Amino acid sequence: MNHPRALAEALKRPLPGALVDALRARFGERFSTAHAVREHHGRDESPFPPTPPDAVVFAHSTAEVAAVVAQCRAHKVPVIPYGVGSSLEGHLLAVHGGVSIDVSQMNRVLAVNAEDLTVTVQAGVTRKQLNEELKSTGLFFPIDPGADASLGGMAATRASGTNAVRYGTMKENVLGLTVVTAEGKVVRTARRAKKSSAGYDLTRLYVGSEGTLGVITEVTVRLYPVPEAMSAAVVSFPSLAQAIDAVIQIIQLGVPVARCEYVCENAIRAINAYSHTTLREAPTLFFEFHGSEASVTEQAEIAQQITREHGGQDFEWATRPEDRTRLWTARHNAYFACLQVRPGSRAISTDTCVPISRLSDSITGARRILDTAKFPTMMVGHVGDGNFHAVLVIDPNDPQEMDEAERLNDAIVHLALSMDGTCTGEHGVGLHKIGFLEEEAGDDALDLMRRIKRALDPDDIMNPGKIFRL
Numbered sequence: 001m002n003h004p005r006a007l008a009e010a011l012k013r014p015l016p017g018a019l020v021d022a023l024r025a026r027f028g029e030r031f032s033t034a035h036a037v038r039e040h041h042g043r044d045e046s047p048f049p050p051t052p053p054d055a056v057v058f059a060h061s062t063a064e065v066a067a068v069v070a071q072c073r074a075h076k077v078p079v080i081p082y083g084v085g086s087s088l089e090g091h092l093l094a095v096h097g098g099v100s101i102d103v104s105q106m107n108r109v110l111a112v113n114a115e116d117l118t119v120t121v122q123a124g125v126t127r128k129q130l131n132e133e134l135k136s137t138g139l140f141f142p143i144d145p146g147a148d149a150s151l152g153g154m155a156a157t158r159a160s161g162t163n164a165v166r167y168g169t170m171k172e173n174v175l176g177l178t179v180v181t182a183e184g185k186v187v188r189t190a191r192r193a194k195k196s197s198a199g200y201d202l203t204r205l206y207v208g209s210e211g212t213l214g215v216i217t218e219v220t221v222r223l224y225p226v227p228e229a230m231s232a233a234v235v236s237f238p239s240l241a242q243a244i245d246a247v248i249q250i251i252q253l254g255v256p257v258a259r260c261e262y263v264c265e266n267a268i269r270a271i272n273a274y275s276h277t278t279l280r281e282a283p284t285l286f287f288e289f290h291g292s293e294a295s296v297t298e299q300a301e302i303a304q305q306i307t308r309e310h311g312g313q314d315f316e317w318a319t320r321p322e323d324r325t326r327l328w329t330a331r332h333n334a335y336f337a338c339l340q341v342r343p344g345s346r347a348i349s350t351d352t353c354v355p356i357s358r359l360s361d362s363i364t365g366a367r368r369i370l371d372t373a374k375f376p377t378m379m380v381g382h383v384g385d386g387n388f389h390a391v392l393v394i395d396p397n398d399p400q401e402m403d404e405a406e407r408l409n410d411a412i413v414h415l416a417l418s419m420d421g422t423c424t425g426e427h428g429v430g431l432h433k434i435g436f437l438e439e440e441a442g443d444d445a446l447d448l449m450r451r452i453k454r455a456l457d458p459d460d461i462m463n464p465g466k467i468f469r470l
Contacts, residue, residue, distance in 0.1 A: 013097065015054045019075045023057060023099070026067060030058040041082050041100040045147075046090040046432060047346045047396060047405075053080055053094035058102045062178055062186055062217040068101055069215060069461075070184030078461050081211040083124060083150030087157060088349055089430030091210055095465040101215060103152055109133050110218065118175060118192055120220040123152025139223040142167040145426065146332045152216040158208035160426035162331070165251070165384030166258040166290065167224065169426065174207050178218035182457035192220060205452075210428050211463035213456050227290035230258075231300055232318040232327050235307045236282040240264065240367055243283045244360045246310040247383045251356050255302050259288035259328075260384030262363070267334050267378035267391070274337030275330040280314060285383075286331050288324070331380075338378045338391045346396040348405045352416035353387040353425030362419055363388055366412045373408055375401055387425035414439075429467045437468060 023031045032038070033055045042052030054077075059065045072079050078098025085092065094100065106122035109130065113119065114137045121130060128148045130141050143154060145161040153159070155177065160169040167173070176190035179202075189202035206213060237243040247260055263271070263284045272279055285307065289299040304315045318324050339345055354362045363379070370377040370390055381388025390412055394401040413423045413436050423429075423436035438446060446468055453460075453470065460470060 015077060015097075015099075016075045019071055019077060019099075020055070022071050023055065023068065027057055027064075030060075032056045032058075038100075041080075041085070041092070041102065042094055044085050044087045044090065044092050045347075046088050046093075046430070047348050047394070047402070048090045048093055048431065049396075051090075051093035051095055053100040054097045056082075056100045056102055058105050060105055062180065065101055065103070065180045065215050065217050066184050066186055068099065069180050069182065072099055072461055073182060073184055073459060076459050076461060078464050079215065080463050081152070081156065081215045083153035084126065084148065086147035086149045087153065087430065088351075088427045089424075089432040091157065091428060091430040091463070091466060093431060095431065098461070098464075103215075103217065104150065106152075106217065112137060113192065114139060114223075116192060117223045117225075118220055119223055120192075120218060121151050122218055123150060123155075123216050125151050127151065127154070134223065137223075138226055140226050141173075141221060142224055143170055143173055143221075146335065151219045151221065155207050155216055155219050156210050157428035158426070160382065160385075160387065162259045162261060162288075162328075162382055164382055164387075164426075165260055166256060171204065171207055173222045174203060174219060175222060176203055176220040177206050177216050179206050179214040179216055181214045182459065182462050186217075187214070190220075208428070210430065210466050212453060212466055213462060215462075227258075227296075229291060229293045229296040230319075230321075230324060231289050231296050232259075232324040233287045233289075233300055233303065233315060234279065234284060234318070234327060235287075235304075235312040235315040236280040236284045237307075237313065238282070238311050240283045241360060241364055242311045243285055244363055244383065246307045246312060247285065248356055248359060249306050249310070250303055251384060253302070253306070255299055255306075256291070257287055257299065257303065257384060258290040259286065260382070261286040261331055262379070262381050262383040262388060263331065263334060264367075264379040266376065267338060267380050270337040270341050270378065271330050271334055274340050275333055277326075277330050279330075282313075285312075286327065288328070334378070334380050335391065338376070338393055341376050342393050342395075344395070345393045348392045348394060348409055349427070350390045350409055350412050351387060351425045351427045352413055352421055352423060353385070354416050354419045354421030356386045358419040358421065359383060359386050359388075362386075362416055362421065365415050366390055369408055369411045369415070374404065377408075382425075385425075386421070431466060434466075434468055
């Protein structure tokens with residue numbers, strides 16, 4: 001495991017006094033160099049130690065973000081965008097020092113265009129806030145990565161989540177962005193039309209760029225009608241292989257499930273203890289079905305039939321909203337439930353994704369790798385689209401455990417890559433997966449990425465040290 005804080009100390013240089021004076025004059029109390037504020041903005045949910053920026057600015061508008069970036073560019077000082085700090089791969093750690101731009105107070109819903117099924121928000125709006133404000137419209141935003149992440153951060157990391165099997169990821173659902181470039185200029189990447197053939201697709205360039213090409217300040221996303229009916233179901237299996245084979249058959253038959261989640265018996269045990277549920281402690285699938293009353297019933301009956309053919313037991317329906325909420329809250333809290341298995345621990349979480357035809361080989365192979373661990377491990381995942389997470393619960397103060405976790409993580413990722421999969425289905429590269437991206441993309445593709453980075457950010461001030469090494 002690399003130690004970004006040590007790297008940051010080696011690279012650190014004091015902020016220029018002229019920059020500090022300019023930002024303090026412009027932002028007053030919204031500019032801070034306080035230790036506690038900096039430490040808060042130098043940590044995320046990754047296993048890396050905190051690596052704080054030199055200063056933090058709380059922005060309220062695109063114009064203010066542009067002003068900060070322009071000042072930082074003039075002094076060649078790094079800029080690190082910050083939303084709510086829920087990233088898992090060290091995206092917001094200030095490994096080169098610099099100024100963190102906190103957009104969490106940029107939290108206004110700017111325009112709901114219900115007739116067009118779109119909404120435009122400031123980057124600090126979170127997914128739960130957005131759906132709360134959409135309640136009266138009969139529409140909702142489906143991308144659900146578990147954490148109450150900001151829309152700007154979700155776009156920057158090309159986030160996904162439990163609903164991706166039906167509604168896609170941020171890549172498919174972001175229609176346009178407002179971005180502050182490394183020059184401090186403001187660019188609107190697209191209009192609200194459903195499709196366009198006009199020029200380069202700048203929206204897709206910035207979606208997934210992890211703050212290395214610019215700061216996302218506004219996001220326009222697709223909305224969907226709230227389904228007429230929803231039902232959830234949970235079913236357990238005698239073995240992992242039977243559960244995954246059931247998933248593969250359901251997907252290959254084209255059953256339009258909205259959510260299809262796998263949770264291993266270790267994670268179920270942790271969930272039961274954390275959420276006070278009484279789920280069978282066995283390999284388990286969670287489903288959710290959206291549509292009309294008739295189609296939801298049909299989907300659930302087909303899924304139930306297939307799971308029975310693969311040894312599924314205790315297929316339990318949940319049609320009442322409170323029961324569905326209870327079920328999915330327990331699933332969303334799986335990460336925190338796993339941490340409570342070992343208080344004081346940190347988690348290293350993989351997020352490999354493979355073609356659905358290779359899912360069984362990938363996940364059973366990963367299970368064999370994890371079975372060699374000397375610390376608690378769990379598996380959960382959005383298996384409906386071939387994506388799953390291995391959660392390794394380690395003592396962050398034990399170097400041997402850290403090294404062992406990295407070795408197991410490497411083995412799982414290399415297994416996925418050998419099956420034409422990816423090292424990251426939804427978390428992004430950040431700091432943690434730089435080496436894996438080199439293997440996955442190859443030298444020529446990485447060289448092209450570096451040329452794009454140098455063209456748009458020649459001074460390397462935009463979240464430097466992330467995705468790849470320059």
